[in-house]
Amino acid sequence: EADIYQTPRYLVIGTGKKITLECSQTMGHDKMYWYQQDPGMELHLIHYSYGVNSTEKGDLSSESTVSRIRTEHFPLTLESARPSHTSQYLCASSLAGLRAQETQYFGPGTRLLVL
């Protein structure tokens, strides 16, 4: 069973607020990812990291930022939330990189609603 955690699970917040979505994994995986999913749409990669102090943007442009100071922790931050940021955000981790056959393990997601 995957040990990857996300908090909060649900968040309703007003426009202009700064928010941080937390993601932690206890599997010792080097690779971590953030995906965004709008209702009825595909999961899209917005950020990924191959290790401590390594972060890259994914294929979907996002105003969010990420950091990777510790292997197990990969938080995502929105400096000023807007209604267009309303979405579901999923965190994942894996042993190998994006090109490999290795399975990605997902957290339960955070549903964000910006009013």
Added chain:
Amino acid sequence: ILNVEQSPQSLHVQEGDSTNFTCSFPSSNFYALHWYRWETAKSPEALFVMTLNGDEKKKGRISATLNTKEGYSYLYIKGSQPEDSATYLCALSGEKLTFGTGTRLTIIP
């Protein structure tokens, strides 16, 4: 750029019936095809990873096949049970993991 299509978008199946759905892709330029099951309010759970044309994988009542030459993968569920209700996602790993929109399966008791 990988393109992944899943059909049908949603499916209602009577408990006990068997069912299958499709993941199709126009290009076989990928490293692996992944199937995930995503139950509401839970984490997506990996079901299968397939890499070779003709691959067949099985896990209990669920199985999957891969045909890279014709560009599709099938997921089969035999004797559907209520706990099979979920969204089933297909994804291709190339430069990144590219997901389809999923098939939402509802089992009717």
